[in-house]
Amino acid sequence: MTNLNVDIRGLKNFVDEKTIAAFTSELVLHQGSLLNKTGKGNDFLGWITLPDEVDANLIESIENDARYVARAADIYVVIGIGGSYLGARAIIEALQNNFAPLLSRDHRGKPLVVYAGNNISEDYMADLIKILDQRDYALTIISKSGTTTEPAIAFRILRKHLEDKYGKEEARRRIIAITDQSKGALKRLAVAEGYKTYVVPDDVGGRYSVLTPVGLLPIAVAGFDIRQFVAGAKAMKELVTTAKTIDDNPAFKYVAARNALYRAGKPVEVMVNYQPSLTYLTEWWKQLFGESEGKENKGIFPAGVSFTTDLHSMGQYVQEGLRILFETVLSIEQPQKNITVPLEEDDADGLNFIAGKRISAVNREAERGTLLAHIDGGVPNIIISLPEINEYTLGQLVYFYEFSCALSGYVLDVNPFDQPGVEAYKKNMFALLGKPGFEKQTEELRERLK
Ligand code: PA5
Numbered sequence: 001m002t003n004l005n006v007d008i009r010g011l012k013n014f015v016d017e018k019t020i021a022a023f024t025s026e027l028v029l030h031q032g033s034l035l036n037k038t039g040k041g042n043d044f045l046g047w048i049t050l051p052d053e054v055d056a057n058l059i060e061s062i063e064n065d066a067r068y069v070a071r072a073a074d075i076y077v078v079i080g081i082g083g084s085y086l087g088a089r090a091i092i093e094a095l096q097n098n099f100a101p102l103l104s105r106d107h108r109g110k111p112l113v114v115y116a117g118n119n120i121s122e123d124y125m126a127d128l129i130k131i132l133d134q135r136d137y138a139l140t141i142i143s144k145s146g147t148t149t150e151p152a153i154a155f156r157i158l159r160k161h162l163e164d165k166y167g168k169e170e171a172r173r174r175i176i177a178i179t180d181q182s183k184g185a186l187k188r189l190a191v192a193e194g195y196k197t198y199v200v201p202d203d204v205g206g207r208y209s210v211l212t213p214v215g216l217l218p219i220a221v222a223g224f225d226i227r228q229f230v231a232g233a234k235a236m237k238e239l240v241t242t243a244k245t246i247d248d249n250p251a252f253k254y255v256a257a258r259n260a261l262y263r264a265g266k267p268v269e270v271m272v273n274y275q276p277s278l279t280y281l282t283e284w285w286k287q288l289f290g291e292s293e294g295k296e297n298k299g300i301f302p303a304g305v306s307f308t309t310d311l312h313s314m315g316q317y318v319q320e321g322l323r324i325l326f327e328t329v330l331s332i333e334q335p336q337k338n339i340t341v342p343l344e345e346d347d348a349d350g351l352n353f354i355a356g357k358r359i360s361a362v363n364r365e366a367e368r369g370t371l372l373a374h375i376d377g378g379v380p381n382i383i384i385s386l387p388e389i390n391e392y393t394l395g396q397l398v399y400f401y402e403f404s405c406a407l408s409g410y411v412l413d414v415n416p417f418d419q420p421g422v423e424a425y426k427k428n429m430f431a432l433l434g435k436p437g438f439e440k441q442t443e444e445l446r447e448r449l450k
Contacts, residue, residue: 002235003387004396006250008257010371010381014326015260020246023256023411028244030410031252034403035241039410041417046203047402048241050211051234051395059227062213065176065196066220070111072174073138075131077158078218079117080142081150082287083206084178088218089115090284091210091394094277095224110223111138116158117151125154129161137162138174140221142214144200146184149426155186178213205417207288208402225391232395240403250384251404254328257382259411261326262300266380270318271304272329274363275389279306281330285401292405292416299412308366315370319377327374327381330397331367334388335360 008020033039034048069076078085092113097103100112116128116139139162141155162171177190178198190197198213200206209215211233216226243249246256258269269289271282282304293299303325305314318325341362343355354362371381384400386393409416431441432449 002239002250002396003393004236004250004400005383005385006253006257007383007385008253010327010375010383011257011261013375014266014380015257015264019260020253020256023259024244024246024252026411027246027249027252027255027407030407031241031244033410034406040415044203044205044208044417046201047205047208047211048237048406050204051230051237051399054211054216054230058213059216059230062198062217062220062226065217066223069138069221070109070223072136073111074135075137076111076113076218076221077128077132077137077139078113078115078142079139079151079154079158080115080214081118081148082291083209084142084144084148084151084214085115085118085218086207086280086284086287087210087215087398088113090281091215091219091224091229091391091398092222093280094389094394095391096222096277098277111221113218113222117141117148117154120150120153125157129157132158132161132165138176140176140178140217141186142178142200143184143186144180144206144209146179146186146188149429152185176217178217205419207284207291208417210284210398228391229395229398232392232397233399234395235392236396236399237403240400251400251407254382254384254400254404255408255411258300258326258328259408261380266324266326268301268303268325270325270327271302272307272327273304274307274329274367275332275335276306276309277389278330278332279304281394281397282306288401288405289408291419291422292409293412293414295414295418295421298414300408307370308363311366311370318374318379323378325379327371327379329367329371329381329383331383331385332387332389333385336388 011020030039034045037045078088103112114128116125139158141151143151159171159175162174166174172194175195176198177186177195178200179186179190181199181202198217200209200212200214204212211230219229220226240249240251243252246252271285273279273282286302286304289300289302294301305318318327339359341351341354341357341359343352374381386397406416427438427441428445431438431445434442
């Protein structure tokens with residue numbers, strides 16, 4: 001059963017119903033192309049069936065490793081970048097205590113998950129090492145290619161740190177590698193060193209990999225229920241891969257709405273959350289849609305804000321800046337916890353009119369009021385709602401976004417499964433670093449930087 005809902009009433013003043021309905025036949029065709037593997041990038045469609053393929057053996061193996069890590073470590077370092085870490089981080093941060101980093105272990109006795117290899121900051125690495133000097137830790141290196149610079153540097157450093165701290169034998173037991181089945185530098189190293197490994201399937205790209213061990217292992221180590229997460233994804237798969245109308249298929253509705261707005265002169269989609277714990281879900285969504293759609297000089301630009309925090313900064317732009325935006329609000333109906341606003345006798349701040357109300361009731365009216373204010377300011381909105389945040393609803397949401405992204409890429413007529421544009425910075429970086437084979441570019445670029 002699914003309980004994710006897409007509401008597009010906020011498009012009323014901007015796009016008419018006929019325009020939305022007109023997407024139906026095209027979306028049915030694209031749904032078929034994805035399922036029959038006849039569209040662009042059809043060698044990267046393994047993610048579609050992942051919810052059916054995560055079998056009991058894989059789940060048990062991951063849960064065993066998660067228990068092992070929890071016994072051996074207070075801190076679990078996930079090394080990866082882009083699709084090799086954002087999905088896990090999005091789910092873990094959505095589920096864990098907002099202040100988990102302040103706790104010595106997570107409040108449920110699980111290791112705290114921290115991230116490395118997602119930047120090349122020397123200060124970040126030095127700060128992490130300072131903590132790891134003092135605490136027991138284990139690590140997972142995730143890289144499908146096995147050659148990505150950022151995680152490779154972090155792994156070089158932390159592998160040595162781990163070996164110096166525990167000795168080679170024990171360090172080996174504290175490292176799990178997630179990489180290609182048979183090729184790449186990381187695979188070769190993992191075999192040579194005898195690390196436990198998991199596979200990123202050939203036909204699953206990084207940003208579509210959260211339902212493989214890439215996402216499942218870190219989420220399980222953090223103590224969350226990966227069976228429920230996969231079950232939620234499976235329920236959503238059954239719906240979005242079969243339903244054939246905009247009313248019945250939430251992915252059709254979302255894709256039709258966002259593409260209608262794009263064609264109506266709104267090329268920027270701002271993903272809005274009202275819970276700080278969802279910030280990394282927005283980061284993952286930004287990667288999924290940005291890397292999938294932004295090519296051939298086309299694509300909706302995915303941006304993100306956290307309200308009400310950003311209503312006091314970006315809110316001004318959204319209300320009155322360039323009218324190129326639409327909003328998609330990820331709306332959570334029920335919080336997990338319960339705190340009310342206290343009554344104060346002198347009512348110095350004038351807030352006694354909300355005394356006794358839950359904070360979430362205030363947040364809800366902030367959300368509803370903002371939606372109307374932004375519509376009045378020329379910013380249409382789509383609402384994606386979930387009854388609450390848990391593993392099952394997040395599984396639904398992840399699959400919903402993935403399928404929507406693939407459909408939307410096809411509507412834009414791009415290949416949503418490649419990322420040729422990310423090579424440009426890498427080539428320049430390697431040339432400037434003097435990598436053998438790049439001599440000509442090294443000279444040219446250094447000249448340009450003079
Ligand atoms: O979605 C993607 O394909 C990318 O974000 C990759 O996941 C990212 O570049 C990391 O690649 P790799 O897993 O090969 O280290």
